[in-house]
Structure formats: structure tokens, C-alpha cells
Amino acid sequence: MSEQAFDLVIIGAGPGGYVAAIRAAQLGLKTAVVEKAHLGGICLNWGCIPTKALLRSAEVYRLMQHADSFGLASPNPGFDLGKIVARSRAVAAQLQAGVKYLLKKNKVTVIEGHGRLAGKGRVAVENGPTLSAAHILIATGARAKLVPGLEPDGDLVWTYKEAMTPKAFPKSLLVVGSGAIGIEFASFYSGLGCKVTVVEMLDRILPVEDEEISAMARKSFERQGMTILTSASVKGLRKEAGQVCVTVEAGGKSSEITAERVLVAVGVSPNIENLGLEGTGIKIERGHIVTDAMMRTGEPGVYAIGDVTAPPWLAHKASHEGVICVEAIAGLSPHALHPRSIPGCTYASPQVASVGLTEKQAKEQGFDVKVGRFSAIGNGKAIALGEEEGLVKTVFDAKTGELLGAHMIGAEVTEMIQGYCIARTLEGTEAELMQTVFPHPTLSEMMHESALDAWGRAIHF
């Protein structure tokens, strides 16, 4: 096989890899990206994007069901599952074509196939060329984590992939795991009328979120008809014709739940296999590749970003790490990514979004905190929208005014969290948030009021 020479070869074209490739091209590096499945990776094809399309359908459906409260008539709203799924796939396909165009426009060489390290400065592509490069970036992402006894079968026991492309709409669904992925699917199916049960091992759902937000989300989901079991674990399952009997243990008591489908969403496993990592200086810890702040691995000239590295496993973290990594390679001096500045979003109904430390974490880390809260019920726009359910909570360092964390639940909070992210990046304090003019009437006024409330100055409460 011929050998092609590059400055940088990236293995994996997900949101980490393709963004890194484009940034590298901008910086004048001759760049190739090796992808074995789809440009855009899981995020674009089987994750973030197609699920947002599904959830949009569920959201519109929910509004149609409440049409009367807006003075509109929408008798007997219904849905066509095939069309909902087809729209979601079309959205993914459109964006995949977009990534292809962007890579081409930036003169990034795209090579299809499975890439693996093959000696110093070399990447071998299965049934393809061998590539040489001074710098090699591993951006292979992660896949759904498997649980013994709950192996997905593509029919009754699902991963996110089957849940995204159901052939028929199940009447009941049991979701194992209440992180963002589990909760988004729970919300989608529940919103369309499926009887959903969520089983979570920890004592609350959305366990990475602030406790107060977790509790509010739980109440809201239960009100919508979801069954939520926390401090609960699945002990086994029995498959029957068209349904699964799942044994769930909670509080020392065992019970059996029957559901037409089971979705396993208990996290992800980094893709570190068959990459030629053996015999290199690359260190693996708890299944992921260890890197420094500039994304260098233990092997000189080899870097790793995104889901194949340490958590949080989020597309925007992967992209940002890709940019940092490539800029450092090109001799710029990028700032390291601050873990407290990476937002997280869950697009359920209601939405949940957060950045930084929870109130509990901040106290545990010894901060003297000031906490602000503002409820949607005090916000004019929320009431006009018919979205009175929501809370914006802010956690400040009482001494310096640093915004340590922000936690939001309610309509459009995933679009608003960036305001607090910018405040964090600019190292703003409560004073700048208070002095900022927020437009009226908007949901974002809750963000203003929350900061004011932390100092006892909220106006509309």
C-alpha cells in the first residue's frame, strides 16, 4: 500500500475529530481524518442531533394536546411514528453532508476505514493506505456501555440506536439509567403516550445535576405520568413474546416490571480497542486514555480528545479539546479547558441545563457560597408562553463574587445557559451580571433575577 504524508492525522471524524481537522487546516497543517462509519460521528448521526429532531416532534405534540389553553382547536392530535423517525434521519443526513462539505472546503483529506497506530508517526488504515504524520490525534469516541444480563438484542432490549429508529411505538418502555440520554428518551416516549418507567441506581435522577434541580425534574416527569424508581437496580430480565419482564430491586425489595421494550442507557465505554495502543506510552485509566491539559498522551506525538478521554462525555467538550490540541501543536498557547466551564444540557420536557459546581459541591469544596434562585412563575415571558414551570439557580463565591455554578430547569434553558458560560469565561462576578441589561420580556430575565437574589435583591419575588 502506498504511504501518504501529513502533518496531522486524526482518527475519528466525530464532533472532536472533524472540528480539530478544520482548525488544523486553518492553521496551515496538512491534515487527514480517518473515519470508519459516518462523518459527524455519534453526535450528528446517532446522538445529539437526531434526538433533538425526535424531541421537537414530542414538544409540538405536547403543545397540540394543550391547544385549547391557547385558544386553538386541535381535535384528536395524533402522530405518525414513521414520519417522525424519517424526519430525524433526514436532519442527520443533511448535517452529515454539511460536515463533508466543510472538510472538503478546508482541504482536509477524508479517508474511509478503520485507522490504528502502526509504529511511530504512522497510522494504518484497514484495507487502505498507511499514513505518516508527526502528530496523530485519537478521537474515536465511545459507544453504549454494556451491562451483563442486559445485553441489547436489537429487538426487545435497546440501546440509543434502536430507541432512535423504532419500527413500532411501544406501549410501555423501561429505561435503565437516568442520565441525559436515558431521560431524553424517557421524555420523548412518555410525551407521545408511552408508559415509561425509569430505573436509576443512585438516589436521584440526573445525578450530575444540582439536587434541587433533580428533585424538580422528577416531580415534573412524575406529573406527566412517568414512573421513577431511584436507589434501584435491575437484577435480571426474562424475555417473552413481544415483552420483557424485568426484576428490579429497590429498598431491599424485589419486584417485577413488564415492559414492551427496555432501553439500556447507563453510560458509555470509550473506544480504545484495536487502535494499536499496546506497546506505546499511552496510559489507560478506567477505560479511557489519559491526557494532559493540552491533550497529549504518554506517547510523544500522539494526542487524544473527546469521549475516548476523561469525562464529561459531551460533544462540545470534544470539539473544544480538539481546538486546544491543534493550536498547541501549531505552537499557539491555548488556555486549558476548565472543567467548571463545560455546560451540560438535557433536552427533556422540561429542559435542564447547568455549568460549574452544584451548591453541594461548592460547599464541600469549602466555598462560602451565596445562592440565588428565581422561579419561572415570577417571569412575565414564561407565563405568556404557558411555561410557568422552571427555576434558575446560581451559586456564587461569597468572597470574590465568582460564579461557581448555574443550574436551570424549564423552557429553553439549554439556549440560555451560554450566558452564564460567557460570564464564567470573562470571569465576571455578580456585579457584572447585575449591571447587565437583560431584554424585557424574556426568559433570560430569570438569570438576572437569580444573580440579584443571591444578594437578596431580586425585584420580582
Place this chain on the structure above:
Amino acid sequence: MTAVSRQFASPLARRLAAEKGLDLALVAGSGPHGRIVKADVLAAKPGAKPGAKAVAVIPAGGIEAIPNTTLRKTIARRLTESKQTIPHFYLSVDLDLDQLLDLREKLNQRAEGFKLSVNDFIIKASAKALRAIPAANASWTDEATLRYSDVDISVAVAAPGGLVTPIIRRADTKTLAQISLEMKALAEKARAGKLMPEDYQGGGFTISNLGMYGIKSFSAIINPPQACILAVGVGEKRPVVRDGTLAIATLCTVTLSVDHRAVDGVVGAELMAAFKKAIEDPLGLLL
């Protein structure tokens, strides 16, 4: 003048500095456009004397503030760091250029498409000397002295906005013609501001030549992390004493600045001896 004196710092950095009693003027900013951020304040030492603040004296006749470019700032930072942290010592020798100039003229009569400069010979001779004295092709780090296997020569080129140092890589393995053509291309790129990172990143030894400006001799500041830089003066006819009588020869004074942490005096002297021999017996550069 406000644009010049304004101190850019994040609100959090300002508040932390006030708490620590720290004058922000004494803190170097690592944020975008040199903005002072929280991490800079946390890293700064408290109690620094505000009196130490450098205040620009503005003469009555007015003053023009030329904003510093990123390149200018990088040069300033690196040279300050070099001169303040590297223990420099200097070795000067006079080179007899007559044979070299004679050879250069003969070669240029035969050359097609290029013209060898004295500097091309100096690059080649430096590379040959570094290959002979590998201990001088090195960099100091706290953990180890790094010795380079390749002889990569950085050559200082004046570009708009500041000095750049594109690299002739593995110069010891290249012919004078190759070096000449490559140097011409790099210098053109440098002047056009089109150098790519791979053109100037790395290098183990630098040559700075001010001979064309009539400078007799000078001492250059080491280009970190390298350990040596060679400052080349003008080639000019000077009286010399040969076999007890006065004669005229074309001489050139060169001065090597050396990082004493990585390279000792004797090694530096051996390098200069090898270099002088390569220049004064230039036929060896054709081998």
C-alpha cells in the same frame, strides 16, 4: 493615551488583586490579548511594591504609541527571558575570507540559476563545525541537556514587524547550492510574512549576520531554547601581520554567544576553531 495605559483585567482578577493588595500593573496577563485573568493573579506574589511600576515619561513634544503586535511581544518576551535567565559568554575570532571569496567567485562563474553568498558559506561551515563538535548542538533544560542529532540552522531574517529565524534543516547534508536556493526562498517568504510554523519552529543553532550594514562585530542574544548564536560582522580589508611583515587581507570578525549551562568554554572554543578552519579552507565545504 488611555489606550496605552489601560490595564485589561477580568472583573474577578481585579477583585482578587484588590483583596491580595496586589498592583495589577505588576501582573503579566495570560488571557486573550494579554488580559489579566484569575490564574495570573493567583500566581502573582502578593505585596509587590507598587512603586516599582514602570511609568512612561512623556516628553512635552508629544509621543506616538505604536501598538505592539503579537510578533513584537513574542520577540520581547523571549529575548528578555533569554538575556535574564541564560548565562551568556562570548567568543570572538577573526576569519580570513580571501580564499573563500576567491572560491565563491569561481563557483558563481559556473553557477546557473543561483548565486552563492558569503552567508551561504557561513551556514555550511557552521553546520560542518557543529557536526564535528556535537556537544555544541544542544539545549539546556532543568532535567537534562538535550543534544540534537540533526544539524538545523536558524538564520535571522529581518521581516516587516520584527526578526524571524527560518531554518535550514540538516544543513550539514546539503550542498552550498541547495542551501543558497533554500535560503533565498525562505528569506522571500519571511519578508512577505508567509512563513509557516514548520519553517521556523525548531532549529539548534542561529546565525545573525549584520555584515551587510557595515557592522564590525557584535554580540547576539541567544535564541532560546538553543545554546549558541553566531554574530557575523562585515568582511573588510584589514592590515595583518604575516610572517613578520604587514600585509592586507579580507577579514571578518564573528562572535559566538554561548549558554554556559549547556556548553562549556572549551567546547565553544573547539566549535569556533572548527568553524574557522572550515571557512579558511573552503574547498572542504564542497566535499
